[in-house]
Amino acid sequence: MNPNSLKQLAIVVKQGSLSRACEQLFITQPTLTRAIQQIEAKVGAPVLTRTRYGVAPTAIGARLAQIGERILAESEHGEEVIRQWHSGYQSEFTLGIDPLWEFATFREMTEHLLREKHHVFHLRTGSAALQIQLLQEGKLDFLLAPAHLTVSQSSLQRELLFRDRSGVFVGRNSALVGSKQPVSLEVLAQQNWMIAGASAGFLDGQGELAGPQAARMAFTGSIRSVLHLLNTSSLLVRLPARLALLTGEIAPEQLIEVEGKPGPRRDIALWSRSEDDERPEKFRVRELVSELVKRLDRVSDTFGLDLSSTNK
Structure with missing residues (x-):
């Protein structure tokens, strides 16, 4: 035919x-x-x-x-x-990127990858659950996404590169902005919440913090709308705290302390398929991406977060 x-x-x-x-x-x-x-x-x-x-x-x-x-x-x-x-490029690599990571680091990411003269990069942004599946299907070469996920991870390996922890953010119109004392679970349960990463495969959601009331909105693969609502409403949301603050779109006083232990880890890892590790050019690209993310971890503000290796 x-x-x-x-x-x-x-x-x-x-x-x-x-x-x-x-x-x-x-x-x-x-x-x-x-x-x-x-x-x-x-x-x-x-x-x-x-x-x-x-x-x-x-x-x-x-x-x-x-x-x-x-x-x-x-x-x-x-x-x-x-x-x-014809342009002299040896190969093409497809890199999946977490939406919040892309928004917070787009300047550094694009500048760093453009220095590589031998490879073309296809950057794809989307939820972790979807992109993990694409990685397993061989449609991605690498994935920069949260390290701690409940989605299927068979035949995959990860390298933890960027330390982060989940935090509770309140909208600018909330009376909780700038709270000097840890906020109790009882107070949090009375607030209006939204969910970011609704289908991302995180180990935790709003959990016990949100109480019995359903979230007003839920977003999957979107961060721009979440940031907009944090700047125009009183809604609360749980986000990777360090990355969220690195966007420059949220004021540090919108990150509130919650009674009890610190929020769960939200480290960023570089995911790849174990079977592809033998390719020399792929090893070179892995090193290129890893070098950037490790440098950002070293030089970026920690905003006073406890990023020690405990409580993972």
């Missing part, structure tokens, strides 16, 4: 219209119709049906369109690989 025809079918299914697909493909409708007819002749059944809104795939059409999407993606990636080769 002609791979180009499958790519065209994929675009028709995505667009839901032959005419819009023709616009994207820069071909005439008779040309596209012939390509679809060739597929149908090979299948012996229709691959598209007409609806009041355009066209939709049949069961076999949908399956073939998925194959066409993969061919299309691989073809586009192949063209980019050729451009990289």
